[in-house]
Amino acid sequence: MLNAVVKFVTKPLGFAQLRYASQGLPQLSSEKYNMSRKSFGSVESSDVNFFKSILGDDRVLTDEGDVQPYNVDWLQHCRGQSKVVLKPKTTQEVSKILSYCNQKKLAVCPQGGNTGLVGGSVPVFDEIVLHLGLMNKVLSLDEISGVLLCESGCILENLDSHAREHNFIMPLDLGAKGSCHIGGNVSTNAGGLRLLRYGNLHGSLLGIEAVKADGTIIDCLGTLKKDNTGYHLKHLFVGSEGTLGVVTKVAIHCPIMPKAVTLGYFGVESFENVLRLLKAAKLSLGEILSAFEMADFDAITTTTKNFKISNPISDYPFYVLIETHGSHEGHDSEKLNQFLEEQMASGLILDGTIASEPAKIQSIWGLRESIPSAGLRDGYVFKYDVSLPLQHFYRLVPQLRAKLGDRASVVYGYGHVGDGNIHINLTVPEYTKEIHSELEPYIFEEVSKLKGSISAEHGIGFSKRNYVQYSKDQSALHLMRELKQLMDPNGILNPYKVLPEVK
Known part of the structure; x- marks a missing residue:
């Protein structure tokens, strides 16, 4: 359900929620979270004409009905206000788009399968959506080494099917494999169901091609299992969620298909x-x-x-x-x-x-x-993806049941015990700021006390950006900001995501 807009309601809604539910849409993120727009440029007709000169009319979406699905995340928690969706087919097109946007200070939100849980792949305000779904070619698969080279818009399940035709499998498997893109998997450092056996993407990723905010194409698309030449630049883009550059191609080591x-x-x-x-x-x-x-x-x-x-x-x-x-x-x-x-x-x-x-x-x-999607039929679901030491893996679930009591329809936990990653879902009849404020930062404080991580495999995105300090100290956050400033000095790439606001 890549672009479906679905709202499940079981009880009467408050006025604000009713207004958006009647439109089949969640409340605007900027209103819901009381956000202020940064001083980026606004898209004008001359900008749209430039994009059409690169992509043609059919790959530049400006009609409200066509654009709206790209503004909403699949959980129906976040909603942006983008007026333009761009659909490049090549790295060179991405480069031209970003170079232009950087000069004009037009903010850009890279988007893949839009299956994330933290609002990282949808705009907050009117950022241009750069949708990479048409960059979906498998470029090669070495049948001896198992190295697969592909574009970032390839759907994970399609890559796995292709690999299986050659007696290999993809090293990660997710519930969203039928929709998620490999570029998004890399950009969020997705974990999945078999990390216990095949490890995380930092180990499987052999090479990467990415485009910086100014349009510079970074070619780190190596295919060697061992390459110890200088800094491992490809890893800068793993988990950066499109804030340092847009991933356009990847080289992945695929294990042999089990018999x-x-x-x-x-x-x-x-x-x-x-x-x-x-x-x-x-x-x-x-x-x-x-x-x-x-x-x-x-x-x-x-x-x-x-x-x-x-x-x-x-x-x-x-x-x-x-x-x-x-x-x-x-x-x-x-x-x-x-x-x-x-x-x-x-x-x-x-x-x-x-x-x-x-x-x-x-x-x-x-x-x-x-x-993951079952609770959506019962109301609004607060979802938390955290890592905890195994002895404390399930500890938060009964704590949260006791904390919310009968205000929650159900609270449950599930996940990857093999690697310490639990998913906690709390379903309530409708979203309220009161319950939200009771859960956050409480959950992250408890995770920090237990020496866990506030994000195990879904990234930081929009919804966790102000809680990074519970898992990273100030020296790490300072270095992250320095990298952002170096690689995207105008801050146009996926603003309002990953890094906390400086107060």
């Missing part, structure tokens, strides 16, 4: 037992362990209820999903079945099912991957 995939789905009594099960899985499954996911009762129940899908096992306080990637189906299934028998005997697993058939595997993964 055997086996999936276990288990019911567990307590989170303490989830952690014991993780330790047992590492010891018993070792090198074939590719994913270890957890979801609590409310996460699964909300999903099965709202999407009318079945839970393959009975109701339990916690559920664990364990996946293996290996080279021999019989061997891997035997190991996972033995693991199930041992842990049922120990009492860590109360019930479970194991699948090696693709259809059943897809069905179970579909249940897990549907969790």
Whole structure:
């Protein structure tokens, strides 16, 4: 649902919310968060004519109805006021656009699949949307090294399908894989479901091409696994969310496609037992362990209820999903079945099912991957993506249930226990500033106390920019500002994002 505008309402709305819901749109971010526009230029007809001279009429959108979907994030939390969407097809076109915008001091919001959770890919005011969806070519795939070279607008699922045709897979897998772009994945340093096995993008990314704010094309598009020549400039763009440059091409190392995939789905009594099960899985499954996911009762129940899908096992306080990637189906299934028998005997697993058939595997993964959007059917969802030490992984969920009480319809946690990344969802009947102010900065303060990170895999974007100090000290923030000033002195690239406002 790349550009869908959907509003699920179950209870009467306040006047302001009703006004926007009647239009099928959320409140403007600038109003909702009381923002002031920076002193950028405003787009005029002469600017539009220049963009059309580069892109042609069909790749410059100015009609309000055509532009509006690019102004709204998929969660319906943020809404910008852009009047222009540009759709380049080449790096050279991106370069010409940015060079012109930099001279005119026109702010630009780079946008890929727009699947983020922190408002990083939509404008706040009238920034020009630079949508990269037409830069979607796979340029090459080396069938010996597994190095895939592609443009940044390629959809992750399409890249994975292409890689599988050549006996490789993409090293990351996300619930949004059918919509998200690889450039956005790199720009937010996306983690995903199998980071436990294949690591994060800093390790898989071999090279990058990006365009700076002034139009300069930075060619760091190397394809070598080992290149220790000077500064690792490509990593400046990983996680920078389009604030330092626009990613246009990437080189990714793809692992060999596993010959055997086996999936276990288990019911567990307590989170303490989830952690014991993780330790047992590492010891018993070792090198074939590719994913270890957890979801609590409310996460699964909300999903099965709202999407009318079945839970393959009975109701339990916690559920664990364990996946293996290996080279021999019989061997891997035997190991996972033995693991199930041992842990049922120990009492860590109360019930479970194991699948090696693709259809059943897809069905179970579909249940897990549907969790992020399930709560949207019940009202407004506050979503938090944080990393915590494993002993504290689930601690915030009961704290938040107690804090909000019956003002929240449901509070649940799920995520990647294997790498310490939990997603916390709080569904309320409607957005209110009172509840928002109770949650933030409280959640980030608690995460900081527990020595965690306020952003695990979805970036900082717009919604977390004023809370970066809970995970980065002032010396780090000072260096980040210096890099921003060096690479984008006019501040035109994705303003109001990542870096906190200087007061």
